[in-house]
Amino acid sequence: MDMANKNDDNQTGMRRGQQGRGRRVTASDVANVARVSRSAVSRAFTPGAYLDKDKRALILKTARQLGYRPNALAASLHGSSTNLVGVVAGSLDNLYDSEFLAKLVAELNQANKWPLVLAGGDSCIEDSILSILNYPLDALIIRGGSIPSSLIETCAKLNIPLLFSGHVVDAPFTDCVCCRNGAGAALAVDHLVERGRTAFGFLGGPSSRSSSLERLEGTEERLKHHGLELQIRHFCDYSYENGRKAAKEMLAQAKLDALLCANDAMALGALSAIRATLGLKVPDDLSIIGFDDVALAAWPDFNLTTLRNPIDQTVAEILRLLELRLDSPDKPNEVVLVDPVLMRRGTD
Incomplete structure (x- = not known):
């Protein structure tokens, strides 16, 4: 490393140290250290956005040194989707619900959706949903249980589609997947x-x-x-x-x-x-x-x-219905009924 680059890195490190450890590094911090505009930092992290090659390299280098990563949630708020999906799970003491949740979370992640999971039984489901509605959700998936009609109406007013797994609910912007x-x-x-x-x-x-x-x-x-x-x-x-x-x-x-x-x-x-x-x-x-x-x-x-009660098929249908609903918010409601399969073993 030549002396000029070393001094530059030291100055960057000093600036980083001056910021302290009490908050997350922001795009403005990167812009100040790199001596570029805030919009240039945004363009550096936006695929396909025009930016001078050397300036992009400088910004990315500065960001690495400062420990900066873009805030995906804040960025998504400027568009039509946050990729946040609320999941109100059943009781995780229930073996099926815990296996179902593990599969659902994995598939949501694979689809670049980020679940906010709330677990609990019927006794706390209303409070759980009210708290999760504080976030800008793309949709809300409810596994088992039931929710008051007032909460369904609240979701409709907030334009948050509902997907129910385990039973059928007739409500606006609501799709359901249920076993026969x-x-x-x-x-x-x-x-x-x-x-x-x-x-x-x-x-x-x-x-x-x-x-x-x-x-x-x-x-x-x-x-x-x-x-x-x-x-x-x-x-x-x-x-x-x-x-x-x-x-x-x-x-x-x-x-x-x-x-x-x-x-x-x-x-x-x-x-x-x-x-x-x-x-x-x-x-x-x-x-x-x-x-x-x-x-x-x-x-x-x-x-x-x-x-x-096939988990893989049920989760696949939930993901399919979620994508359809996000693409066409006003589409008719859909109910998918999944066929159970008798698994013969040693107790019949």
């Missing part, structure tokens, strides 16, 4: 009836959840088709612990040879209770089928027969 829950339950019933099962129980999630109610309805309707009735139903919170507890209570009240569960976590809890404390053999004495096909279901210790 009733059809999945019917698949399970048909399969178990073919296996000779006649005494069915249903273990559902919260009675406020449309997905659980649709799975219950599909079970009852298909049993009726076969001339059978549901022997017992029980609702809890989709958790492993309460699935384990509920299975004991249900089998103490009714003699069953088939148990359909509205999600895999409860099915795994039921399976554990039945094997460990009830002295029954699965599937010889009792068949168990879950719903969702989380990764844990396929583990050899569980080998759970379940209905796959």
Whole structure:
């Protein structure tokens, strides 16, 4: 390095040190140190923008030395899109919701969208959405749960499209992706009836959840088709612990040879209770089928027969609907129904 460049670098470093560490370096700082205009700094970081080659090189060098990077959010506010997408997730204690969220975030990033994620159950969903609406969102994705109509109206006034995953909502600028829950339950019933099962129980999630109610309805309707009735139903919170507890209570009240569960976590809890404390053999004495096909279901210790609620397909549809809505904000609402798949393993 020659002496002139060394002195120049030292002067730049001194200026950087004078700025202190209490704030982010700005484009104005770069412009002052490089002795160029603020607009020249902006053009240096804008692909295709005209700027003298030597001046661009000087600006980029100065920016590196100062530790400057453009503020993408501030820049995007000058255009029509921020690439920020709000995601109101379900409970991350729920195995399916956590796997779904991981896939959704990865695909949003791949599409150059930047998710602002809020996790939580129904109890805090309204406050969560109100807080996330303070940001200039391109869209809001809501996984499971329900939101008040007043919040849907607020999103419409702010021109923030809504995408629901897990249930169908009829509202302006709203698209939905949902599993055919009733059809999945019917698949399970048909399969178990073919296996000779006649005494069915249903273990559902919260009675406020449309997905659980649709799975219950599909079970009852298909049993009726076969001339059978549901022997017992029980609702809890989709958790492993309460699935384990509920299975004991249900089998103490009714003699069953088939148990359909509205999600895999409860099915795994039921399976554990039945094997460990009830002295029954699965599937010889009792068949168990879950719903969702989380990764844990396929583990050899569980080998759970379940209905796959396909995450890859669901997320792909969400991304497709998001792009369509952003390209055509006034397009008609769209509802996509995803078909579940029976995954036969060792508990049916």
